[in-house]
Amino acid sequence: MLQVHTAVSRVVEYLERTSGVQFPSSDTVLQGYLHFEALTEHDYQYSCVNCGDHPPVVIMDLHKKGAFHLSVSDLSPPPEDFNGEVDMQIFWEALSVERICNNFKGQQKHPFTVPPSFHFWAPWIGPKTCRSNHALNTEYKKVTEDRLTEELYKQKVQVVRNLCKECGLDPSGSRADLLLRLSSEMKSRQTYGGWAVIMCPCGIVYSIKCQIRAESPRDFADMLLSWKHMPNVIIDDFARGLATHMNLREPERLPFNPFEGRLSPPTPDNIAKAKDGKLKVSLPWLNCKKIIPDPEGHPITGSAEHYALYDRFHENNTKDPRDVLRKLHIVPQLAGKVNSQVAEQLFSRMKKNNYFLNMALPSTHLFLMRNIIHHHNMYRNEQRLGNIKRAFGNVTMNMHSQAVLGNLFIF
Structure with a gap:
């Protein structure tokens, strides 16, 4: 969950060291967890009760x-x-x-x-x-590497040199050398x-x-x-x-x-x-x-x-x-x-x-x-509902009344 921020491998290692019991590999445990989540009928509403x-x-x-x-x-x-x-x-x-x-x-x-x-x-x-x-x-319609290269050709040499520095590339050499390095970087780097x-x-x-x-x-x-x-x-x-x-x-x-x-x-x-x-x-x-x-x-x-x-x-x-x-x-x-x-x-x-x-x-x-974001949303919604219920004397509300009441508290 979002509030924990701990990898499965660290949890497995901790349990093994504290309990002295040999657990399945961390990868097996992770795959088991993912299997469980995939089979669970989560309601990914992604919506606020407020x-x-x-x-x-x-x-x-x-x-x-x-x-x-x-x-x-x-x-x-x-x-x-x-x-x-x-x-x-x-x-x-x-x-x-x-x-x-x-x-x-x-x-x-x-x-x-x-x-x-x-x-x-x-x-x-x-x-x-x-x-x-x-x-x-x-x-897929975003500007391509070829278009970016064309735009770089229009820039002054110092601008291209500074861009090479920011990308961790060698900033020395001619304009052609700099553009070649940047072009190669754009095509080969692992991008996300x-x-x-x-x-x-x-x-x-x-x-x-x-x-x-x-x-x-x-x-x-x-x-x-x-x-x-x-x-x-x-x-x-x-x-x-x-x-x-x-x-x-x-x-x-x-x-x-x-x-x-x-x-x-x-x-x-x-x-x-x-x-x-x-x-x-x-x-x-x-x-x-x-x-x-x-x-x-x-x-x-x-x-x-x-x-x-x-x-x-x-x-x-x-x-x-x-x-x-x-x-x-x-x-x-x-x-x-x-x-x-x-x-x-x-x-x-x-x-x-x-x-x-x-x-x-x-x-x-x-x-x-x-x-993870689903669990984050659920946690925040539960907090909000708890605050509203306390404010209204623990009145039980169905989901429709929660949404209607919630709109009163947007601002």
């Missing part, structure tokens, strides 16, 4: 150091008829079947192995949050991308996606566009890039609107007021649903407005002066009331698992990660 299945405010981030080793150059491109949609249920059931078959005695190889791929691997989104079993995964997560302000994870290639707004956009109801406020450390990517991708309906996801029109006067801390933009529907909901409005707020805002620790890491209109403190309903660092806090605990998760095979890594 925020319901469709939170109006979410925080997004990337757990960069939680990843498996993979040579991306070994992956084949998806079939020509691949439309970017993957079946989550089929994919995650296939991972469970692989876990089960791995434990059959003498069955070293079987036909149920799930290798990494661009067209079959799927994110996991709470079943009541996702619009259907089919979710988007368009990671980490985990993209979408969470509610309570710290419950709603969506996870294991990235194969480097971080990009595309991964978060894939998950958001797979949701049945897109949140009204999305807090991200690259808010402008996310809004730009999604609006270019869906120009007919512009997912981030009004003002391209900013809180007010980017006029010189508004920018100056925001810089001086004198601009306030109220979003009253965050506290009380609109009496007359907007067409296609969010089921909790009734609003069809969607904003991309920066988390508190990244709001100044931008050179675009218009991004001052994406700060949380501008909104009275959010200022000081939303912990925009819940993702960072989750990752600070998750990194304690990296020493054994990152050594696992790709499919084992994915299976374990979804399971």
Whole structure:
């Protein structure tokens, strides 16, 4: 579980030393545990008892150091008829079947192995949050190494030299030498991308996606566009890039609107007021649903407005002066009331698992990660329910009343 952060091998070694009893090998114990989890009928709801299945405010981030080793150059491109949609249920059931078959005695190889791929691997989104079993995964469309090399050719020699230093490569020699080293590094290095997560302000994870290639707004956009109801406020450390990517991708309906996801029109006067801390933009529907909901409005707020805002620790890491209109403190309903660092806090605990998760095979890594996050969500939900029950005199509530009551406590 997330709260323990201890590898099976260490537990087995400790038990053997303290009890004097010889246990099965740590690998056998791990496979037995995975077998048990695969056969257990877990309800991977990935939903908060406080925020319901469709939170109006979410925080997004990337757990960069939680990843498996993979040579991306070994992956084949998806079939020509691949439309970017993957079946989550089929994919995650296939991972469970692989876990089960791995434990059959003498069955070293079987036909149920799930290798990494661009067209079959799927994110996991709470079943009541996702619009259907089919979710988007368009990671294969990310910029390729060839495109990156082309962009590097346009850079000054000193820029390329500095990039070599950051990558641990020899920074000496001509431009051609430097580009050759970088190109070779991009094609041959063991590459992995980490985990993209979408969470509610309570710290419950709603969506996870294991990235194969480097971080990009595309991964978060894939998950958001797979949701049945897109949140009204999305807090991200690259808010402008996310809004730009999604609006270019869906120009007919512009997912981030009004003002391209900013809180007010980017006029010189508004920018100056925001810089001086004198601009306030109220979003009253965050506290009380609109009496007359907007067409296609969010089921909790009734609003069809969607904003991309920066988390508190990244709001100044931008050179675009218009991004001052994406700060949380501008909104009275959010200022000081939303912990925009819940993702960072989750990752600070998750990194304690990296020493054994990152050594696992790709499919084992994915299976374990979804399971660990499931237990994290269950633990946080139980804490929340305990607090609510104590506040209301231990009143017994069914799951529907929990969700309805919980929405009163979002902000």
